[in-house]
Amino acid sequence: MADFDTIDDLPADKRVLVRLDLNSPIEDGEPQDNRRFDRHAETVRELAEAGHRVVCMAHQGRPGRDDFTSLAGHAAILADHVGRDVAFVADTYGGEALDAIDALGAGEVLLLENTRMCEDELPEESPEEKAKTEFVRTLAPRFDAYVNDAYSAAHREHASLVGFPLALPAYAGRVMETEYEANTAIATREFDGPVTMVVGGTKATDVIGVMDALDDRVDRFLLGGVAGELFLRAAGHPVGHDVGEMDLFDEQWAENRELIESVLAERGDAVRLATDLAYEGPDGGRAEVAVDEIDEKTEGYLDVGSETVADYEPPIRDSDAVFVKGALGVFEDERFADGTVGVLEAIAETDCFSVVGGGDTSRAIEMYGLSEDDFSHVSIAGGAYIRALTGEPLPAVEALEAAAGRR
Ligand SMILES: Nc1ncnc2c1ncn2[C@@H]1O[C@H](COP(=O)(O)OP(=O)(O)O)[C@@H](O)[C@H]1O
Numbered sequence: 001m002a003d004f005d006t007i008d009d010l011p012a013d014k015r016v017l018v019r020l021d022l023n024s025p026i027e028d029g030e031p032q033d034n035r036r037f038d039r040h041a042e043t044v045r046e047l048a049e050a051g052h053r054v055v056c057m058a059h060q061g062r063p064g065r066d067d068f069t070s071l072a073g074h075a076a077i078l079a080d081h082v083g084r085d086v087a088f089v090a091d092t093y094g095g096e097a098l099d100a101i102d103a104l105g106a107g108e109v110l111l112l113e114n115t116r117m118c119e120d121e122l123p124e125e126s127p128e129e130k131a132k133t134e135f136v137r138t139l140a141p142r143f144d145a146y147v148n149d150a151y152s153a154a155h156r157e158h159a160s161l162v163g164f165p166l167a168l169p170a171y172a173g174r175v176m177e178t179e180y181e182a183n184t185a186i187a188t189r190e191f192d193g194p195v196t197m198v199v200g201g202t203k204a205t206d207v208i209g210v211m212d213a214l215d216d217r218v219d220r221f222l223l224g225g226v227a228g229e230l231f232l233r234a235a236g237h238p239v240g241h242d243v244g245e246m247d248l249f250d251e252q253w254a255e256n257r258e259l260i261e262s263v264l265a266e267r268g269d270a271v272r273l274a275t276d277l278a279y280e281g282p283d284g285g286r287a288e289v290a291v292d293e294i295d296e297k298t299e300g301y302l303d304v305g306s307e308t309v310a311d312y313e314p315p316i317r318d319s320d321a322v323f324v325k326g327a328l329g330v331f332e333d334e335r336f337a338d339g340t341v342g343v344l345e346a347i348a349e350t351d352c353f354s355v356v357g358g359g360d361t362s363r364a365i366e367m368y369g370l371s372e373d374d375f376s377h378v379s380i381a382g383g384a385y386i387r388a389l390t391g392e393p394l395p396a397v398e399a400l401e402a403a404a405g406r407r
């Protein structure tokens, strides 16, 4: 059991500041509905029904990336899931935000603008430093309590996650509580047979550090996505760098090059890389190329190829446990879903212990007609869940525990 207080411990009729994680895929500038809304709606509804004034904070994307947008569209989706109005104010802690907070009645819900639009939010610093920011010092006095429901962002030391628990009585929401319990229990589980981790997605920096930290707890890593291409680059193939407008590879290569090389040197036998890759061919359809035949990267590779999918299935089928973090390709586009769906189908058909994590990746389950029941646990957290597997503490969870210890 966690050592934090939960909303069961929250006294009645309070002004509550709630941190959610509504970070979602963005298509044509609009947030796409996903299970993060559904899961967080439970906490928001419970707080509103208990008569609290509920003010929600959340982030979307990272500054400088295409997915960095306003939360205006998120408020409407959240309202659908909560089953009551969710007002939105395009401000984080300025006059407009404070007026909207002050005007809120009992049982009403308000969503503030993307926390990452506020300068104080992002640099990762200690809770003490974050609690000193103007953002925290301005908002905290307007509230009686802080609730953190954003387990999936708990690996970040941002103001909205670690600063407020020092300034207000702090509680865990329902998602924080259930994800923490499930992921912590999984982290301590022992397996008799082979353990496999499928590693993909765009956040290579998160996953490569975890691959290194998990060391011999994982018998084999099956790679795809951006991390997969970076490993291919380290293995001497002319891929894993940005072409055209891309900005997914070069920066993450510079950050991780040494670590990738050391993982390959020490655990090379455990790392399986794609032998073919898929891209958009001249006719607009899916085209594939063998990695050995790539002389120069001129295409954006958007999925692992069919030979790779066939190679990855047998190790999955003979595993005792499979952990998935990140999609093997851009599965949102059906042409590039084969890698992600092939791996998920193999896991679903196998009687192993399985965890699928990540806001984006878990979405592939419902998009392609798979059932959540075919997996042991589907987490809405990606980076936080794999970090939990290493036994490394999550700063936002520690901040909640420290707050409980002070009472
Ligand atoms: N080769 C690739 N190029 C660009 N994007 C990719 C590639 N492979 C996977 N992706 C994208 O990665 C996303 C998931 O990335 P990430 O945020 O790391 O995972 P999660 O949200 O599951 O934690 C998917 O939405 C998918 O479109």
Ligand SMILES: O=C(OP(=O)(O)O)[C@H](O)COP(=O)(O)O
Residues within 6 Å of the ligand: 021, 023, 061, 062, 152, 153, 156, 203, 206, 358, 359, 360, 380, 381, 382, 383, 384
């Ligand atoms: O979506 C998230 O993480 P995830 O993609 O690892 O699940 C969280 O919202 C954290 O976002 P960040 O990785 O931009 O800090």
